[in-house]
Amino acid sequence: PSVAVVVVAAGSGARLGRAEPKAFVPLAGRPLLAHALDSVFGMGEGLDGGRSVQLVVVAPASRLDEARAIVEDAAGVASDRVSVVVGGATRQLSVAAGLAAVAPGTGTVLIHDAARALTPSALFDAVVAAVESTAGGVIPGLPVADTIKRVDASGAVLQTVDRSELAAVQTPQGFPLPELLAAYEAATEEFTDDAALFAAAGHPVSTVEGDALAFKVTTSWDLRRAEQLLGGSAQ
Ligand code: CTP
Ligand code: MG
Numbered sequence: 258p259s260v261a262v263v264v265v266a267a268g269s270g271a272r273l274g275r276a277e278p279k280a281f282v283p284l285a286g287r288p289l290l291a292h293a294l295d296s297v298f299g300m301g302e303g304l305d306g307g308r309s310v311q312l313v314v315v316a317p318a319s320r321l322d323e324a325r326a327i328v329e330d331a332a333g334v335a336s337d338r339v340s341v342v343v344g345g346a347t348r349q350l351s352v353a354a355g356l357a358a359v360a361p362g363t364g365t366v367l368i369h370d371a372a373r374a375l376t377p378s379a380l381f382d383a384v385v386a387a388v389e390s391t392a393g394g395v396i397p398g399l400p401v402a403d404t405i406k407r408v409d410a411s412g413a414v415l416q417t418v419d420r421s422e423l424a425a426v427q428t429p430q431g432f433p434l435p436e437l438l439a440a441y442e443a444a445t446e447e448f449t450d451d452a453a454l455f456a457a458a459g460h461p462v463s464t465v466e467g468d469a470l471a472f473k474v475t476t477s478w479d480l481r482r483a484e485q486l487l488g489g490s491a492q
Pocket of ligand 2: 268
């Protein structure tokens with residue numbers, strides 16, 4: 258069965274605080290989006306391999322041409338298996354825009370944040386394999402290292418949360434396409450991630466082991482960490 262990857266890159270990056278949208282901020286001299294696409298094109302399936310992988314990049318309207326150039330550069334050749342579409346005002350709307358461009362009949366779709374620019378290709382492969390073996394939703398999760406407290410609005414500690422029951426989740430998140438499309442159709446509220454939207458439609462979601470390199474570049478501190486991991490100088 259075929260695989261599609263939707264990379265959402267249409268956010269503004271308010272917390273990063275740069276002039277350009279986050280996916281277009283340079284990391285070691287290349288836009289975050291270019292790094293993210295390296296991982297997609299490194300998937301075991303490969304765009305030209307035995308199984309075809311479709312790539313849909315969701316970009317801000319103001320950056321469509323730049324996104325197309327980055328995608329073409331990453332793909333190496335012009336291909337009808339890659340496309341760039343305009344995103345929406347929220348991440349959920351951007352994912353919906355990307356899903357609308359996924360070929361009908363696709364078996365498994367992965368939704369990935371461009372901001373998780375250093376995610377290893379092996380994590381994409383692991384999520385695809387787990388979706389195909391479970392037929393449910395699959396998300397990468399990591400144990401939570403810090404002790405977590407429930408606090409009220411004034412900052413008073415109410416409770417210590419049992420850490421053994423917690424996972425910090427990442428992307429790519431993988432789903433059987435027909436069920437995810439139906440879940441998006443049915444969604445009437447804003448969910449924090451695609452797995453929550455999928456679960457709200459009554460479908461099971463399980464975790465695979467996440468990867469520390471799949472961290473999300475959210476603040477300038479994260480960008481500095483990514484630069485250091487790539488061996489470059491901090492900006
Ligand atoms: N995203 C998107 N469309 C939106 C909002 C977010 O495609 N309307 C994408 C971002 O480009 C990012 C991913 O969703 O790759 C995760 O979102 P986040 O890290 O929150 O990025 P931003 O929303 O851009 O950042 P911020 O919340 O700091 O503004
Ligand atoms: Mg955001």
